Amino acid sequence: MQESLDAIGEALTENGKVIVTGCLGVKEDVIKDVHPSVLAITGPHDTPAVMKAVHAHLPRPHDPYTDLIGVKLTPPHYAYLKIAEGCNHRCTFCIIPSMRGDLVSRPIGEVMQEAENLVKAGVKELLVISQDTSAYGVDIKYRTGFVHGKPTKTRMTDLCKSLGELGAWVRLHYVYPYPHVDEVIPLMAEGKILPYLDVPFQHASPRILKLMKRPASAEKVLERVRAWRAICPEMTIRSTFIVGFPGETEAEFEQLLEFLKEANLDRVGCFEYSPVEGAVANALPDHVPEDVKRERKARFMATQEKISAGRLKAKVGRTLKVLVDEPGVGRSSADAPEIDGVVRFKGGKAGEFRDVRIDRADAHDLHGRLQ
Numbered sequence: 104m105q106e107s108l109d110a111i112g113e114a115l116t117e118n119g120k121v122i123v124t125g126c127l128g129v130k131e132d133v134i135k136d137v138h139p140s141v142l143a144i145t146g147p148h149d150t151p152a153v154m155k156a157v158h159a160h161l162p163r164p165h166d167p168y169t170d171l172i173g174v175k176l177t178p179p180h181y182a183y184l185k186i187a188e189g190c191n192h193r194c195t196f197c198i199i200p201s202m203r204g205d206l207v208s209r210p211i212g213e214v215m216q217e218a219e220n221l222v223k224a225g226v227k228e229l230l231v232i233s234q235d236t237s238a239y240g241v242d243i244k245y246r247t248g249f250v251h252g253k254p255t256k257t258r259m260t261d262l263c264k265s266l267g268e269l270g271a272w273v274r275l276h277y278v279y280p281y282p283h284v285d286e287v288i289p290l291m292a293e294g295k296i297l298p299y300l301d302v303p304f305q306h307a308s309p310r311i312l313k314l315m316k317r318p319a320s321a322e323k324v325l326e327r328v329r330a331w332r333a334i335c336p337e338m339t340i341r342s343t344f345i346v347g348f349p350g351e352t353e354a355e356f357e358q359l360l361e362f363l364k365e366a367n368l369d370r371v372g373c374f375e376y377s378p379v380e381g382a383v384a385n386a387l388p389d390h391v392p393e394d395v396k397r398e399r400k401a402r403f404m405a406t407q408e409k410i411s412a413g414r415l416k417a418k419v420g421r422t423l424k425v426l427v428d429e430p431g432v433g434r435s436s437a438d439a440p441e442i443d444g445v446v447r448f449k450g451g452k453a454g455e456f457r458d459v460r461i462d463r464a465d466a467h468d469l470h471g472r473l474q
């Protein structure tokens with residue numbers, strides 16, 4: 104909460120005009136108390152209210168084509184494609200389900216229509232998001248919809264196949280390692296969707312995962328990661344982890360470090376556990392002292408940095424296709440915007456695909472020359 108309030112403060116200082124939307128929007132009184140000058144506050148998933156506020160404070164000519172697409176706060180060449188809202192899980196550190204409710208999947212026909220509109224409008228990369236992308240369609244029993252008159256199930260694999268036909272890059276976020284996820288790996292190997300999976304593992308100790316109530320915590324994750332890479336060696340795996348979860352022992356933390364070394368993940372984010380107001384995990388016993396959390400995060404990051412650097416170094420000498428975000432900066436299939444590293448070079452125009460020969464790697468980014 105404090106972090107979000109600070110971010111609002113920063114935005115007000117830098118820009119002066121701020122609209123708050125999303126989960127924090129439900130705490131309108133708290134935001135108003137701290138930042139009375141925000142222009143508007145809306146709850147999650149309330150596009151009409153956001154657009155009303157945007158138009159009220161930033162009038163612009165009516166454009167029937169882009170209005171059809173809805174709110175898009177990204178550069179013109181990539182866009183987030185939200186396929187569902189809410190979540191059926193109850194991870195003990197998370198309050199999203201209590202704010203956004205259970206999973207509600209958007210019908211496949213509607214999602215595909217939006218995706219097509221975006222690609223027609225010039226979007227080159229679609230970032231598929233939801234709280235649990237692998238659960239897409241569970242709530243509506245994978246109901247059959249229609250995509251260009253063809254019966255298509257509201258299901259992750261079918262969605263990926265349909266998106267793979269659009270000719271844009273398709274990147275999957277927030278996928279859990281359920282067995283049916285194996286079905287999309289061949290699509291990655293065939294080049295239909297990007298060989299990239301964002302899988303928030305959060306921990307590796309079965310006891311901690313159980314305390315966290317994580318989805319798919321009992322799946323054989325390492326075996327699965329190896330099998331995915333055997334089918335699609337190009338695959339990039341990104342993940343996030345929490346260290347210092349209540350009750351985490353030194354042995355359990357070391358188990359996590361061992362997992363990191365075995366899994367050889369490309370990109371990893373790490374958070375120290377911090378109690379979110381209203382989260383069930385706050386009531387768990389044996390909270391880890393702050394200095395221990397900090398120390399574990401530092402050890403975690405040191406271990407992962409070596410792994411990530413090694414995986415980046417292996418790309419030196421290769422030629423990679425990149426999507427240029429701005430002159431001199433682009434991203435390969437391994438790099439999602441905002442959260443991963445980038446590829447640096449001289450030249451290029453935003454929104455174009457280029458080949459870059461990689462000359463060197465540092466801890467996070469690659470450097471090379473346009474071909």
Ligand code: SF4
Pocket residue numbers: 190191192193194197198199200234235318
């Ligand atoms: S899967 Fe867990 S962490 Fe993710 S939104 Fe659902 S409850 Fe929260």
